[in-house]
Structure formats: C-alpha cells, structure tokens
Amino acid sequence: MKKKILVPIVLGIFALAILGVYGYATTEAVGIKFISGTEYQQGEVGQVIIRTLNGFGMPISANSCNITIAYPNGTIWINNQAMTQSGATAGTWRYQFTTPFTAYGVYEEYVVCKIPTARGVVTRGAGSSFHVSQALTTINDTASAQVVIIS
Numbered sequence: 041m042k043k044k045i046l047v048p049i050v051l052g053i054f055a056l057a058i059l060g061v062y063g064y065a066t067t068e069a070v071g072i073k074f075i076s077g078t079e080y081q082q083g084e085v086g087q088v089i090i091r092t093l094n095g096f097g098m099p100i101s102a103n104s105c106n107i108t109i110a111y112p113n114g115t116i117w118i119n120n121q122a123m124t125q126s127g128a129t130a131g132t133w134r135y136q137f138t139t140p141f142t143a144y145g146v147y148e149e150y151v152v153c154k155i156p157t158a159r160g161v162v163t164r165g166a167g168s169s170f171h172v173s174q175a176l177t178t179i180n181d182t183a184s185a186q187v188v189i190i191s
Contacts, residue, residue, distance in 0.1 A: 069095030070155045072105075072166035075132075080139045080172050090123070090151050090166070092131035099131035103161060105153040107135045112145030112172075123151070144174040 076089035088109075092102040102125070109118040117140065123133040133153070152165040 070100065070157060070162060070164055072151055072153055072164055074149075074151075074166065074168040076170075077168055078170055080170060082139055082141045082144070082172060084139050085136065086139055086170065087134055087136040088123075088149050088151070088168075088170075089127070089132065089134050090153075091127075091129070092133070092153050092155050092164075099129040100155065101125075101130045102133065103154040103156060105133040105151055108150045108152075109137070110148045110150075111140075111143050112147060113143070114148075117147070120152075139172045144172050146171050 071093050073091050073093055074088070075091055076087060078086065080086045088107055090105065091099050092105070094100045105123040105125075106120045107118065107123055108116060108120050111117045118135075118137065121135065123135045125133050127134070133151075146169050148167060148169050150165060150167040152163060154161050154163055
C-alpha cells in the first residue's frame, strides 16, 4: 500500500520541480525588441525606440541602454551613446537624432542594455536598421520648391 501512494507523490514533486525550473529560466531570459523602424528623408528628425523584455515577452526595466548607428558604408556615425528611458511602459528606451545630409541608404543600429535579473545584471544586445531615402528627400524638395512666374 505504501508503494502505491509514494509513487504519485514522488512524480508530483518531480513535475513541480521541472515546472519551477522552467518558469524561473523563462522569466530570467531577457531580450531587446525594436518597436520603431522607419523610412526617413535627409535632415529629418527620427528616433530609435526599443523595449527590454523578460522571457515571457513582458516589459522589464533596464539599468541603461546605449546605441551605435553606422552609415550605409559601415563606418560609425553615432558611437555608444546613452538612450533615454521613457514611454508608456517600463523598459522603453529612446534615442532621437537628425538624419545626415551626407548619405542615402540603410543605416544599421545596434543597442546594448544592462538588465537586472535575480542572478545579477546581464548585458544584451540587438540590431535593426532604418532607411534614409533619396526619393523621399527629392519629393519633399520638389513639393516645397517655390515657383515664381515672371511675365
């Protein structure tokens, strides 16, 4: 009789232990998600917005986030600059910039955040990109051009 009762109890404890380890590991896994990304024209104000997340995809606070942005040719334009924490939810970070007049194309952005967890502070990084469009710049320049008719 004791063996029949002991087996379900041991299996139950084992299952709870597995679920506990899985739950702990999942909430501890942290990451970065880009929530911005757009098309710009030259000289336009833009911004990079990211959110730090736990293993369930829920926003969590970070100690700091820095950003590096490279020109389309791969050289560094903005190097390891601090982002500002703001937004509607915890873990939202922003960096505002004005797109350069020197190069059209795809700009690579890379963010590194220091995120506190139960095991200590971890460093996570993620990358994305945005585009500075010659077509948008040309359309805007054409639309804002003044036409003077001389008779």
